[in-house]
Amino acid sequence: MGQSAIGVAMTPMVDTHFEDLLTEIAASFVHVDPDALDAQIIEALRRIVLFLGIDRSTIGRFDDAQGQLMATHSWAIPGVEPLPSPLRIADFPNLTKRLHVGEQIVLERIDALPADHAADLASLRVAGLKSMAAFPLTAKGQTLGWVSFGNVRAERDWPEGLIRRLRLVAGVFANALARRQQDDDLRQALVENERLRHRLESENAVWREEVLHAHEHEAVVGESSALRQVAQQIDQVARTDSTVLLLGETGTGKDLIATTLHSRSLRAQRPLVRVNCAALPAALMESELFGHERGAFTGAVARRPGRFELADGGTIVLDEIGELPLELQAKLLRVLQSGEFERLGSSETRRIDTRVIAATNRDLGAMIEQGRFRADLYYRIGVFPIRVPALRERREDIPLLAAFFIDKLRPKLGRKSLRLTDRAVAQLVEYDWPGNVRELENIIERSMIVSAGPELIIEGLRPGTAAARREPRSQSTQGTVVSKTSTLTLAQVEREHIRAVCAQCGWRINGKGNAAERLGLNPNTLRSKMKKLGIERHRRAGDRVAL
Template structure:
């Protein structure tokens, strides 16, 4: 491939430099602050000289009468005479100005190319060593606002159309920047005039003749400082009008200005004769004489009471926001602690068919948003299954919120679930975020759902249907996206029939029921559970266990475990407390011998002791599934009659 013609090669290189310069200038002037436009134009003219290999570059603005161009910016290569900043280019170069004002570029390859009407221009160019050049107009919206050009002082050159077109593009960049600068300055000046005009109606002017200690005050200033129309004013009278707490700081500030001169700027309170207190903002300037002594302090004062009141209200609101943030942080900490404590032994252990069947149901329902109702006896791990459903769901990135409906007093259950506003009822001293709001975008686990009062059941039904809550004391509707998992060890269908649980809520919750199997139906899981609990307590207590006797495991598998996994865990914890060696021997509940310290008990005493143990096991609950009456095989009314006869009371 043959080499390019040197002339063509140079032209291509010039074009590349020109396009690069155009791109760089375009980036520099994008969103350039108005106060930086002039400096950036100076830099751009220098770059233009370097890129085009010229000696000078110049920029001018259109005059106010729009008939002339005033040269404002110029850059000259070192070693050449700088182009003067002409206040009127139309007089010195009329042909140049006429051409530019018509919107056309002025192209001059050689001085001899100028027409006869350009004699004045030729004389100007010759006197300033301009042998060749081109100038293009700056245009915005079809109107000329100035011009930019470049010239040679050491030779002549042809100015091809691509170069002229490129300079026009650069001129567009300059024109847009200058137009923005002009508009911003006009806006700032307009805003400043408006601000001064608005302030002038409320400011009070004053001049302190320091050597004679006499203060001249305008009528507005007399009103601001509570001074009578004919009352003379000096520095002591001024200080006397101030609030006692502000006098010393103001005197110190004034003495500092008197020593050094300069500006005075303070905010202080003025107390009027009727006791009213107003805030004033004062600004002034102190003039010193030739010997450095203060001569005059003059300035203005403005009433800023309303602004200070607003600041006080804002500070109060900010403190309230900070208090609420702290409260929310405490609630989040409580939530994290609750989650952490509930997940301390959170893995589900076992391989029995009954457990695998339930885990399959968990995996099936977890990816959906459907409500889940967990059923089963006390101690079967319903909360662990709820945690597993949440962990496998798309909502797992947010913590699951847990609520024990039986542990919250009936009077507080609604504020706990749905939140309250400050002052919603007596004792509601602060706003409280409800658990449903906390669980927005996550899962809420309602344990012991059967203990929920009927009034709260109605509100819970609305949340499930409408996906919205109302805080107590507020009519505002809050949209929530919460998945509900409920759990109970009671027979909800029976509770519905007895009128203790809403039927519509039951069907809304019972979308996907899962029954946690009791431990007696998965006895093959007992060895795995035993080892899991042993490892847990071994780490916590620092007691390593290497083996568990086979007879212990067999014995534990023959026990029906009425308290289910919770009873097994408590049994292992008790054994670990007493353990003293690496081999663990575990006696199943009810087989530990106790020494006889007195005679045999009567039948009534034995019956009383047995009923008492069952009541302790059920937590004092008599009725319902796994209640004391069901375990003893008695009707609830019969059991209550016997308890009254034996002098027993529920704890």
Template sequence: MDVVLCSRGSANGTTNRQQSFMSTPPDLHRLTAEISARMVRSTIDSLDEDITQALAEVLPALNIDRGGLISVSNGSPIAHVEYAWYSDGSTEVSRDINLVEHFPWVYQRLVIQQRIMSISNLSDFPLEAAVDRRSHEAIGTKSILSIPLMIGRRVHHVMVVHTLKTERTWPEEVVEQIRLIGEIFVSALQRREAELALKVTGDRLELAARSAGCGMWELDLETGVFWITHKAREHFGFGKDQHVTMMEVMARIEPEYHALVLAKIEEARRTGGEVTVKYRLLDAGAGSSWLVSRGRVAEVGPERRKLLVGVTLDITESMEMEQRLQDKVREIEELKRQLERENEFLRKEAGAIVEQGEVLGSSARMREVMTQIAQVARTGSTVLLQGETGTGKGLIAQTIHRLSDRGSRPMVKVNCAALPGALVESELFGREKGAFTGALSKQRGRFELAHGSTLFLDEITEMSLETQAKLLRVLQDGEFERLGSPQTIKVDVRVIAATNRNMEEEVEHGRFRRDLYYRLSIFPIMIPPLRERPEDIPQLVWEFVSEFGERMGKKIRRIASRDMETLQAYAWPGNVRELRNVIEHSLIVTAGETLNLQRLTPSHNVIEKGRSLEDMQRQYILSVLKSTRNRIKGAQGAAEVLQMKPSTLYSRMRKLGIIPERV
């Protein structure tokens, strides 16, 4: 099969003679084997030259003047001469030929019917091939051999050879040899097409992988040799042309990850599934510290060679972010544990004080107080606590002490109202033996005992002016003398003072030193009375119910809503202590699971404005006596609630016209 669109030159000095070849030259088989081996070794770039050279070696050996390999397009009549060889003086043909137009009979026989066509003389063409005969005459063809070469079920190429000088026959052995050579060419072309497609796919994959920051690689599981892309070389710090083996890759991974990486490779070999592994590199020279690799095993080639094929991504930045996040989480967890410890401490403190009739609460007012506690606790400054009796000043002082740097030592407490005025100074500063009548022994004062710790001075307004002067000296200079001793003692003591009186009024009336007041009130904390924070009452009630219920072996599961409203409406002149006494009494008289609350006077009993001081004192004492069921002396008695001596309370009651037996 041949093509004609243009002709160049003619044979010079040739004679027409018909030849008949009954067999192939004896060395053609050797030449075919060499060409086959050469095609196997051909590269993408060298294949075109190798095919052209093979045609130049084979066709002259068969006394052929013109020949080549033509590609046939699927569904198109246009054929293309891909490779051709011409003897000296031979007419060259066009590279592109319309087969239907110039060789319709040949096109039907070769492409459609897929049959070999051999013509020894142009007169052998049938009458219906007149167009084909004229086309061959125009390019000087004498004899023709055209062999269709199949790929799948269609003709993909045609091997065409012509003689131009003589006519000849085409023995079957020659036809087979030319067909074999054509198939070798087509096979090589197909292999190159597949390699080019694979290269394009690989280039696309590498481009996509590089765009995503990935490096691609293949590990031969038999030889341990790597093929890796440029990006993968950057990850591991390998040079452009450096030979890479498994041993060299492992040398760049931190030793603690060796076992993990090798285990993942073995898992991929054993299961054939996808594996993923994170690991850290030694200094790879490219800045990578952490990599993640993902791959699976593929079997290639007829020998089913196993390759572990995968990608690697630099995750250094994400791992560093994760590490920072973990550090933050640990920091938050530590802060959480610290808050839990502090909350547990406060809860335990509250629980300890509950037994003495004092608790804090969780209302907005009390949260403000807790904020102040947190602000001042670690400063070491003097604190002045102000609030009515029973509001929890002792608990606040203990909390400040425990949260301070002195919290590991016990806090020393002095109730100035519980001591006779003459003994307060001795109690605070100590005495020498014989310092006054009855001083039979030497005694260390509370300031000495509180050295390095905290001294809590409750009801400080009960202190005499003389003692106040000595206290001011200690606060200013940190020194004092024991009674009866000229020797100065230096101490390091933090003072927390508390009072239920209006300090400014005490100062105005000359009962408290102004300079000492200023010294004590560096950081004042006002503790609100219970009537100003009724939202704390339900919590306190249930705490007292739990405490006394456990002590008395009773389980209270319900408190009537009207009773809780009554408790919240009551003025509570005795504050939390009074509430505790009411709940204790109520549990004593309760038989079932519902609290049997004793009736209280509603909120209109809150002290009215405009009443005289004596009236307010009288109402206050009456309320306390009512809450203690007229008990004056002893534990839980009115004198204890009011923090007064029983004799002082009796004197005050007589002055106010309160007759105990008629209360």
């Protein structure tokens, strides 16, 4: 066909006018605002369609993941329907493949398609096309989509000069879409950077809490059989991702055991996040654990990630888990089962990979019977229970702990030296410690404050405990005060006291600040006693002791 059946013949004058039109269109995209780009593209399609006297022009993209051709921009003359969207790639297999690899398609009549394009031909007939020209939208070596110009009313020719200019139009569209994609990527990157900045700030706050927390508990002190059993359990489970349930009275050191589990795990380089379920108001507990979106409730002025998100890849410690409301227990169960949850005020499901360590001083079995704790949640968190012994169950550790706290608190209280006497050790060993290690540290600090001399005077033991109910004490020949009903023999108390004093002195028997001087003994006498009592040098009480 030398002349188009319907449309404008490309005479030299028309050719010049079309070039002027293309120059205007190209100039209009130079500084177009990304938000105005869609309207600018449709306006350009409209001008081209009207100038060439064709029926329709469409820009689309390939959605290979869904197997679809998606029309993004289209303009058609009155009475002609826009190209349907989406179309199936499977209906245009060969045409799609050719455009994908950067090949243009020009058909003066669709029946000119090769025989192996039967599926494409059938689909074009269903779409009502009689003639078409399609060009890939390629920018920076990437095919972004295609632009097509077509007729549904009649066939037409596509002169080489016109094809050459339409390829230029395709280039203009491709560059404009590529710039918009870059802008979108930049905006998304800025949003992601902001999200990461907020998360980093939150994680930094968590890390600061953890650093302060770590300095509060510099060591685990003790060599009792009860503590050695806990150490064995920690060795078994620390490097797994299994959920651990820490059981024990308040003040026994469950928090420190949780820290040890995390530090020995494969997640040690990721955050350790703590949540005290007893300290959170019920109304804010869900937001604290799972986060919230802006406007989720009164006062939610910004999006905020929850503690589970901050612990992603690391460990979360749920202290006092028995205080968790029943409705949140169901949400926690879902997180343990599938790692999925939704922020408060959002329907978007989020996934996290977090190890859970739960702790409680409650009898969860009794709470289950009372309907206050879910049995299925108990079985989930109780995969590996560890019972942390009460201090009265490991009395042989008390002298070591007392010496450690004296050494730890001395700089804080401005005391250069303070001797732990046999009498003080006996008082501490006899006491039943309802507040456990936490109470022991408080008693030592109070006693150091009120002790004016070089010896520690024990103050603050609560009446009504086992120590107060014991029979009258008798003074031994060595000066050690021991209850007649004490569970430790005099030799045991003497051994632990000598060991504690030696630890305070760095196991120095001679020299300035030595153990013999503190105990009021000759160094040779002290060595003899140590040999008789089977006391051997071990690590300093202030050092980290393997649980």
